[in-house]
Amino acid sequence: MRTDSITEKIRKKIETGKIFLLVGAMLFATLFIIYLININKEQGIVFMMLAIIVFWFFMLGSLSFLGYFGLTKLISRNQMHEFDENSIKVYDDIDGVIIENEFKWSKIIHIEIESQASIIDKLRGIEVPMLVIIADKEQFYKGINKKDRFTHKIEKHKTKLSGGFFILCSDVELHLIKDYWGKEIKEDIY
Amino acid sequence: MEFTIFRPKNKVNRYLTPLILPAFFMSIWLVLVILVPDIEREDMIILSYAFGGLSFLLAAVIYISVFTYSGDRYRITLKEEGMLFNGPKKEIEMKWSDVGLIYLGLAGQIRMIYIFERSLTKQQCSEYTMNGLNIKKIDGKFLYVEYYPEFYRELKKYYEKEIIGEYKLALEGKYEN
Numbered sequence: 161m162r163t164d165s166i167t168e169k170i171r172k173k174i175e176t177g178k179i180f181l182l183v184g185a186m187l188f189a190t191l192f193i194i195y196l197i198n199i200n201k202e203q204g205i206v207f208m209m210l211a212i213i214v215f216w217f218f219m220l221g222s223l224s225f226l227g228y229f230g231l232t233k234l235i236s237r238n239q240m241h242e243f244d245e246n247s248i249k250v251y252d253d254i255d256g257v258i259i260e261n262e263f264k265w266s267k268i269i270h271i272e273i274e275s276q277a278s279i280i281d282k283l284r285g286i287e288v289p290m291l292v293i294i295a296d297k298e299q300f301y302k303g304i305n306k307k308d309r310f311t312h313k314i315e316k317h318k319t320k321l322s323g324g325f326f327i328l329c330s331d332v333e334l335h336l337i338k339d340y341w342g343k344e345i346k347e348d349i350y
Numbered sequence: 351m352e353f354t355i356f357r358p359k360n361k362v363n364r365y366l367t368p369l370i371l372p373a374f375f376m377s378i379w380l381v382l383v384i385l386v387p388d389i390e391r392e393d394m395i396i397l398s399y400a401f402g403g404l405s406f407l408l409a410a411v412i413y414i415s416v417f418t419y420s421g422d423r424y425r426i427t428l429k430e431e432g433m434l435f436n437g438p439k440k441e442i443e444m445k446w447s448d449v450g451l452i453y454l455g456l457a458g459q460i461r462m463i464y465i466f467e468r469s470l471t472k473q474q475c476s477e478y479t480m481n482g483l484n485i486k487k488i489d490g491k492f493l494y495v496e497y498y499p500e501f502y503r504e505l506k507k508y509y510e511k512e513i514i515g516e517y518k519l520a521l522e523g524k525y526e527n
Contacts, residue, residue: 300520349453349455349466349479
């Protein structure tokens with residue numbers, strides 16, 4: 161069964177973060193404009209203070225979400241994956257173009273795990289494991305290298321997915337992947 | 351082959367780039383002096399001299415730190431058997447067989463290569479890199495080197511295992527085949 165490469169929980173956090181930032185920016189802008197056009201000096205200061213409080217409230221609040229925004233750069237929004245004891249498959253849909261790839265476990269040369277939790281989640285002890293699965297290092301690195309220019313972003317994605325991919329996964333999936341791959345999954349130090 | 355543990359800087363970077371901040375303050379001072387040539391307001395005079403003085407002070411501090419910079423004295427030699435760290439006060443050797451993990455991490459905005467001995471646990475590894483890095487943290491179980499391509503290329507010749515976080519170099523456009 162195909163699974164989202166960005167887990168439902170993280171997807172929700174990303175969406176909430178976007179709404180949070182948008183609402184914050186709108187509130188701040190409104191209060192700031194009221195402050196600017198306000199003729200009464202005392203009232204203006206009140207609105208300015210409110211704008212500052214709103215700004216910091218939303219800035220601090222967004223720390224819970226901001227860390228996850230970068231994930232959509234690593235893992236495409238529509239990316240899905242599925243695996244069994246023989247192989248792991250990755251699917252992506254970039255502007256309607258379907259990209260599919262299958263990697264046999266024996267062809268995978270390196271898997272590493274890194275926690276992608278945001279600062280606030282890290283403090284709360286929440287871990288968000290992201291797996292980096294690499295079968296062809298040169299192709300994968302070429303596909304994610306920001307200095308490698310491609311004629312179209314689909315080409316870049318195809319190159320990336322032909323060499324490897326990133327996924328977020330549950331603990332159950334992680335254990336299964338460990339079993340199927342059979343080699344040591346390297347962990348980051350944090 | 352011998353390397354410094356910090357990225358070697360060329361002369362322009364070393365002597366001129368640190369002057370950006372003092373130059374900025376100096377320009378504010380100049381703008382104040384030019385825009386208000388007939389300074390009568392006391393606060394403006396104080397402000398202009400504060401910026402002028404600050405820029406000279408900053409430039410002096412930066413140049414003193416540049417000339418007393420001792421980063422070049424900390425060196426690491428890569429050999430067939432392992433790595434040899436040489437500092438003014440200590441000399442540490444770590445064999446390749448003792449290396450448990452090489453990790454590409456960040457210290458602030460600087461990409462670092464962390465080298466951990468194999469007996470260290472994940473917790474101990476992260477303790478080494480937390481709360482900032484300094485030379486005192488380098489011991490027989492932990493080494494670090496600022497990332498620069500020449501060192502990394504040579505390191506990969508000797509260390510055949512996977513380096514954790516290498517993909518980040520690709521993301522940053524620093525990866526070389």
